[in-house]
Amino acid sequence: MEKIRTLTMLSAGLLATVSAAGTETAGQTDKTDKNGKPNIIFILCDDMGYGDLGCYGQKYIHTPNLDRMAEEGMRFTQAYAGSPVSAPSRASLMTGQHSGHGHVRGNKEYWNNGQTVMYGKNVDHAVVGQEPYDPQHIILPEVMKRNGYTTGMFGKWAGGYEGSVSTPDKRGVDEYYGYICQFQAHLYYPNFLNRYSRSAGDTAVVREVLEENIQYPMFGDDYKKRTQYSADLIHQKALEWLDKQDGSQPFYGFFTYTLPHAELAQPNDSILKAYKKQFFTDKTWGGSEGSRYNPAEHTHAEFAGMITRLDAYVGEILAKLKEKGLDKNTLVIFSSDNGPHEEGGADPEFFGRDGKLRGLKRQCYEGGIRVPFIAWWPGHVPAGTVNDHQLAFYDVMPTFCELTGDKRFPKKYLNKKLEGDCFDGISFAPTLLGQDDRQQKHDFLYWEFHETDQIGVRAGDWKMVVVKGTPRLYNLATDIHEDHDVAAEHPDIVKQLTDIIRQEHRESKLFPITLPK
Template identity: 40%
Template sequence: MKSNLKIKSLLYIGLLSIVFSCTSQSKKEKAAEDLTGNKPNIIYILADDLGYADLSVYGQQKINTPNIDMLATRGMLFTQHYAGAPVCAPSRSSLMSGQHTGKTSIRSNSKAPNVEEGQPPMSGETVTVAEVLKQAGYVTGAFGKWGLGYIGSEGDPNNQGFDEFFGYNCQTQAHRFYPTHLWNNREKYFLEGNDWKNTVTYSADVIHEKALGFIEKNKDKPFFMYYPSTLPHAELLVPNDEIFKAQKEKFGAEVPYKGKNGNDKGLDYGEDLEVKGYTTQANPHATFAAMVIRLDKHVGEVVAKLKELGIEENTLIVFSSDNGPHAEGGADPEFFNSNGIFKGIKRDLYEGGIREPMIVQWPKMVKAGSTSDHISAFWDVLPTVAEIVNIDAPTESQGISFLPALLGKQQKEHEYLYWEFHEKKGRQAVRAGNWKGVRLQMSKNPNALIELYDLSKDPGEENNIAEEYPEIVAKLSDFMKEAHVKNDRYKFDYEKDK
């Protein structure tokens, strides 16, 4: 496996490893075994399109999320954590691979050609979080939305380190909450009563029950459960239960969502349904709130299951979201102030599109009620879990373990974080310390102007100060060139003729 780090970076890392080797090893030994003498179970819960401020613990005023808030009360809340990308597939690829979007093998949302359902596969050479943990003796399971390779491909979750997978293989199918089927490993699992006309079995609830079953089944051995929930992604739709009824009463009469262009043809369940679309919704605000509350309920039930089985004290739980809030299917991030003080939503490389909530609960290891302003990203998760289980992280990872931050120890920082996005005419972004650079419309022009923001003074990215600091802009441009590695599948326009 190749490393593209520069020689000076290798020398720097080598010096650090010599200076800190003894300390690092002692931390690994301490962290790899909890107070019971066993490796901790690890649960990573990933919300779908949940904004930074969609949780009450992060400032949400219209929706209460007591169970997720309780994770923060009993653990650590991160204020400067970032997704891998501003949309689903590349963000999840970054999470699984420990690589940013300049290097990870999936860099945009797309459908695999000549396949009924599923996305282009993650490279078979990729070493995933699940594979690292299997090497350490963990049972591994994934429950929810995959989107990193169609069934049977090298990106199939069963080929990427997961012993068990249940949910949506295809993220396009996951636009619908009442599909005909989900996948149980490589076999279709049909949902009772669902036929694209009738909405009987709510997929998120079935996935949740399977996730709880995995915990129950593996309570006596170390396990890793990746739980990429489909909530609260569009379509906006929930069962007509007490959760929804309470929110419907709370929000009252609403302006209905009638489809992308105000035309509901082909969107609603029925003879003319188009899977890729979103159903109409008479109560979009109430429905979105109910979806977030349902997600919170599911998180609470995961914790309750751990308590019931007597394994909560030996379980590390991470909660985050894959990208910024969406404005699709009737969702209204402005109404809910879903991105808080930040500019941008899903598909933006401004803070609102990529800065995410992250909460970590690890009893007796992570200080209850603590907060961290450590700057971290999805590609840090793999080296973090590798350090927890005392296994070397793959050399291809650009991540830095944030285990020291979790344990209240001195934390190594990134020189920079990098993102690229292959839609919207091409976008790049870099964060280095408090400096944030954003380059738009660069697919045809890799030297397009860079906007510059000082996040310590301007977290909302309102004042572009690029003209005042040309030397900083030049440095961020160098980082962008260094971080982007050409990929034959994902080319910017300026690369296609080369």
Template identity: 40%
Template sequence: MMNKNLNLVCFALTLVFASCQPDKKDSQSQEIKPPNIIFILADDLGYGDLSCYGQEKFETPHIDQLAASGMKFTSHYAGTSVCAPSRASLLTGFHTGHVPIRDNKSLDPAPYGQREREGQWPLADSVKTMPEILQENGYVTGAFGKWGLGGPGTEGEPNNQGFDQFSGFVCQSLAHNYYPFHLWNNQTKVDLPENSDGQFGAYSPDLIQEQTLKFIEDNQENPFFLFVPTALPHAELIAPEEEMSQFEENLEEGKPYEGVDSGPAFRKGALASQDKPHAAFAAMIKVLDNQVGEIMEKVKELGMEENTIIIFTSDNGPHHEGGGDPEFFNGNGPFRGIKRDLYEGGIRVPLIVSWKGKIAENSTSDHVSAFWDFLPTFAEIAGFEKKTKWDGVSFLPELTGNSAEQKEHDYLYWEYHGEAGKQAARIGKWKGVRTGIREGNRTIELFDLEADPGETNNIASEHPDMVQKIQNVFKEAHQTNQEFKLGYLDEQKNE
């Protein structure tokens, strides 16, 4: 439960936030108001980390309820296998061969605890983002959680990328700490003095959730886009004791994680120690699930269900950091790989979409979709003109039961710039993966996802024509980027 200091912090955040509220658009009638869009983005939540997707170690009843009220997708993909480029793909409508941000590149390359500048490489002003486009079409926009696409004072910070309101972590490295020294409300830095000298008082997910719910209440008469890029359940693994207690007795515990509990790195991005990582992880998912339930209840309470679309997904596969144990939890479900892999477990993620009266309840779709599809989908839902040639295609027909009219992708494409560089592409049932690019590797593995969803059997030698098609996609989809180099592809693009 929040202590007295935490309540004071919440009050201070509310005062800062109230001064930044936009005027309500009273002139818009309820009849013609475009639908509200609530987009909840979990962080490092694997395909198998929800009970409605097969999790058996714990339950996620509110997220399961969201799935029961709408459509659950079984073949949906993140932008890539790490945070910043995956989010950039989501917000721009481009896959990672075209998107400007292609890795988790910090503004200050110093190690954790020694960085003087917050934030990651900034998304440029020249890039038109989802919230900017929605703003232009009458939406009030708010983001609450973890940003990671440009530090304070840069062109990439949230208020410069289309968000009227922002509350949370601008720097994704500092979002590793759930009891941080400070958060941001727009350009205002809000210190959290109770999280100092080893004291843990203000749990950031609780603080940010207060502002999330307030945004919904304040804008119930406006069409709004609410982006909730929660840090949960990204490492570090930590939760309030009252959330952990129910799992401490019921879960077999994992190996304790030895992190940083004092010194210059403490509360500056380095991960804290955790004696009970399994209980902590399950408790963090419980906090996330409860918060999804609170958002759903707020929408229902305000009578907004029929004009609000709620989306839940994750930015990439499950993690090992801080004591994370996807093997124990079966976090990647039936798939191979985790975060940082371009095998299915690193990029195939849960997707749930609910819209009362528009999307059939308890429905399931195997339509192949990806993060870059959301912008064209929202364009069609909200009825605004598509002015940019995005990489995605709208999947509104699939959502509304008109699957016969649904356009399919010619291919899906991903890059990951860490670990010597990786590429992957999917063409129909075929999946190609290449690793070690900056080490000169040009070999492509090939998998038949219908026969082998776990990608256990490389059949490249049996299908040279399909390998060549994958190779052609790798060449076509990758565009050289001056800040993010993938390797020989940049020097020999036309080989």
């Protein structure tokens, strides 16, 4: 098993990264698919708040590559995740459905069935994963396959447990490496990762044991002796897959990095050491073995380092595209699956991570669902633009279909045998291409999350958050922080938004919610 490499980039007293978006490679040629279809890479990080990047106002964390990506592309200010928590948010992106229609609406787990397996002296779960995507409803990698794309996914799956009806090998993914289970992803130095490679002859997802890691315990003082760092291993696999692309066939890459989700752990290389100096007075955190979050001695340094490390990964992806002459025919989108968290010792208040928005992960307030969203495609996406178009993750599928010239969406992808099968998104391809006058807008955006019993609806500047059946109304034009509930003053607006909820919500036995009266 190969050891992880470390990122050792330190320049002019600041953390330097690959900043490749602005460089040229001698002799490179523009490799365009013969059918004119663009390559697409969607980079989805984990629990990054709206204000965690420099280009979104972050003052403490260095993100030069993502800042440059925004300078050379389009930065969205009103883009929304599919849900305020991981699995259903990813499900919204995958299915093109909002969380009132989709099957997966929460983090239902399948790892706690009591069956175990040993890795060295470490007891682990024999089956891991979350509620499967409905196999009767098509998902994004399957759509891309039908459009002639080769598909690679690297990172967190969270769309079905091992052996279920919905694993990457069964859902249109040609190459996969990462965590099938998001609970397993709580460890950055895990006992194993999952793999599926069609080209290598795999017939199903398998576990790849990390032999160097299992020599040490999963929790405690010796945990940091583990050497195989999952974020880096996943990124290396993504780069290897990308390096194999030669322009003969369009490709779709879905890179679902687990950074900067807790636990706060990473190699003690130049990135982390620099932040330890920057945050000389730092907090510690005692850990939570049941949640698989190990103790952290430098919580602020660890968190900042994780985001800068992710930024370096993005820089390497853009560099690889330019090196191979694929940049001018590749759309790259970067976003986060939901808002910031307080798990594992993270301290969102210190970093101002909500970007002046109220709420955190698991809440339908703006801070839980409004996310960074950057699009980069040289020569196609207007450089240096900031756009306030309101979009949500369920808009991604129709957007990609329009960009690939697929005129079959949505009619040809609806399953007539599945009652009520639907899609909820609107393509934002016109906005991406600088054609705002052609852009269709949403009448409303919709979220629901059973764990905190919350529903969110946004219509124009009006935003209603329903908590345990009680509506709270806010005017985002004048109250972006959602401090002033004006429901009593606007009963007509409350009724309109309540009618939307009753129209959009479909009952779910797995994920029940309290509707407003």
